[in-house]
Amino acid sequence: MERITIDVVSDVVCPWCYLGKARLDLAIAEVQDEIGVDINWRPYRLNPDYPKEGVDQKKALAEKLGGEERVAQAHKMLTDYGREVGIAFDFEAIKIGPNTLDAHRLIHWAMIEGREKQDKVVAALFKANFEEGRNVGDHAVLLDIAEKAGLDHSVIASLLAS
Template identity: 35%
Template sequence: MKIEIWSDIACPWCYIGKRRFEQALNQFPHRDALDIVWRSFELNPTAPARQTIPTVELLATKYRMSAEKAQTMMDHMAATGAIDGLEFRFDRSISGNTFDAHRVIHFAATVGQRAAMVERLFAAYFTEGEAMGDHHTLVRLASDIGLDAMAVRDMLSSTAHATDVRNDEARAQQFGVTGVPFFAINERYGISGAQPAAAIVEALTKAWKESASVSN
């Protein structure tokens, strides 16, 4: 059974959704039979490689609110993440373009390290304050999971995997995906947002039973 997950590295709900999905997998007896594919999605494709404006100010401007209210939103987000074991350090976060980070994920997929790369980038962005638009940073983070630094550097210096990112985004449009995270199960069932693990297990179970009845 195929699970496609659209997410962006700079999306806090995507990180929470990833944890809840993992919790669901621990409760799903057929997890080893799942083909899980992470898909690219850019929340802000026109963003510069690295923002110099503090995240709280960016949030306040985006939603037309005061800095105090924006800070309250971030504090609430951090508290929500903590429930699922995540440490959000928005005081460290460096916003910016995530296109190259998605290219690195596709490169990691060619050597069977897609999931590890996704996890490393999430932690680096939300907890460690790393810049996702900086090539030197991306090379170092890829090296952390065992990827060849020179190969990653050469890839980033080219246009490799740019088409893969665009194809993922085009596929998202075909599914009508406008926000992330979004989980597509066997191209038939969709889960939008960071749903509780129990809801994800329910959807997986329903899709599994359906696919089993069709194959029989």
């Protein structure tokens, strides 16, 4: 079987990246019997200037997109696109726009354990942020995601503290 490698550069707080991941997953499922696909998740920080504690998501998006009406339009469009690929966006649940540096560190550490664990972590981070409104900049959330993906809690706790 032929194998290809895809490098995906994304941030887990980018809704378009989440849509792209869902669409990529669907495309891979269509060719899985003919082509093996390895995905490397590469970091991109959508908001590198956000402080460690994050920001007020609603206020930051309104400033970034030009007002609450523009945010509502974008969210409606994304919600519709998400529904088509099985994503249940819940933008109202997102209170904190997180700093994603530690989320990217977690994705990197998960890759050391293997692509399967990295994929689980990436999927869980997107879902936590966009469908559950969890703060993916919070170490407790990151530790929960890491543990559920099969990573060692104490190792990840030590790494996050470093």
